[in-house]
Amino acid sequence: MSAGDWLTGSDAAFDRRRKLKGAVFAGACGAATLVGVVSLGVLLVDVIIDGIASLDWRFVTALPSRFPERAGIKVALAGSVWILVLTALISFPLSVAAAIYLEEYANRGWVSKTIQTNIANLAGVPSIVYGILGLALFVRGLGLGRSVLSGALTLSLLIMPVIIIAAQEAIRAVPPTIREAAYGLGATRWQVVSRQVLPMALPGILTGTILALSRAVGETAPLIMVGAVGFIAFTPEGPMSPFTVLPLQIYQWVSRPQDEFRAIAAAGIIVLLLLLLSMNAVAIVLRNRYSSKT
Numbered sequence: 001m002s003a004g005d006w007l008t009g010s011d012a013a014f015d016r017r018r019k020l021k022g023a024v025f026a027g028a029c030g031a032a033t034l035v036g037v038v039s040l041g042v043l044l045v046d047v048i049i050d051g052i053a054s055l056d057w058r059f060v061t062a063l064p065s066r067f068p069e070r071a072g073i074k075v076a077l078a079g080s081v082w083i084l085v086l087t088a089l090i091s092f093p094l095s096v097a098a099a100i101y102l103e104e105y106a107n108r109g110w111v112s113k114t115i116q117t118n119i120a121n122l123a124g125v126p127s128i129v130y131g132i133l134g135l136a137l138f139v140r141g142l143g144l145g146r147s148v149l150s151g152a153l154t155l156s157l158l159i160m161p162v163i164i165i166a167a168q169e170a171i172r173a174v175p176p177t178i179r180e181a182a183y184g185l186g187a188t189r190w191q192v193v194s195r196q197v198l199p200m201a202l203p204g205i206l207t208g209t210i211l212a213l214s215r216a217v218g219e220t221a222p223l224i225m226v227g228a229v230g231f232i233a234f235t236p237e238g239p240m241s242p243f244t245v246l247p248l249q250i251y252q253w254v255s256r257p258q259d260e261f262r263a264i265a266a267a268g269i270i271v272l273l274l275l276l277l278s279m280n281a282v283a284i285v286l287r288n289r290y291s292s293k294t
Helices: 009-051 057-061 074-105 110-122 127-141 148-172 176-184 189-217 221-225 246-254 259-293
Strands: none
Touching: 009 259, 057 074, 057 259, 074 110, 074 148, 074 189, 074 246, 074 259, 110 148, 127 148, 127 221, 148 189, 148 221, 176 189, 189 259, 246 259
16 A cells, blocks of 8 residues: 555645645746846847957957947956956955864854854945945055055955855865864874865865956946046056956946947957856866865
């Protein structure tokens, strides 16, 4: 006799209603996902159709211009690369060090819990708030001016909570038996962390870092607050140079009334998407490479 034969009439009706509700919920989730995917696909196709004709090597290497047939994205691309590199150099070591301290060294008291709660809250703060903080602290307080360094420091504050949380999760995922075995062989805490825990957690840390940097590349509001401008006729020559970035340059083109500027704005969106996809591909490659080593 099967298990279904033991069910009473009311139990069988309840079981059918439960399965029906589950099927309806799964269908609703699938429909919501499909709406998002289709909408994204339509936007991507529209951008590619509008911008593919303007996307060539001249567009990538040309300086910005008030004439759409001469305008290029070299300055904005260089500014985005400068911001990206400096943000990574600032945020990665500080965030990983904070995660190591919170997971391996800090006492499990109220101070550690308070810090952890604040980090989680900071990860959800709107980016414009970080822009206001960067304007007050870096541009005016420290006297760095409206420079690449001010923008990189502001974006570092923006993504550090995300990297810290990702690094903590990666460190927490390392089996405790690894630590116990290392301690059993006489290793110090730093030797355990540096030679056992970090190598095993590195794939997750790198993945979280690159995804956080991908968010930073697409940010505009904080950089507007710290002084990024829409039109600059030269590439940044150092950390203290003025700058612009791809999202801001695209916005500046879209706001122009001429249809030609909308076409090159679409080409700029394609370049930005390629940059983001390249970063995500690097994250996947690094994760797979270090996962195979560990």
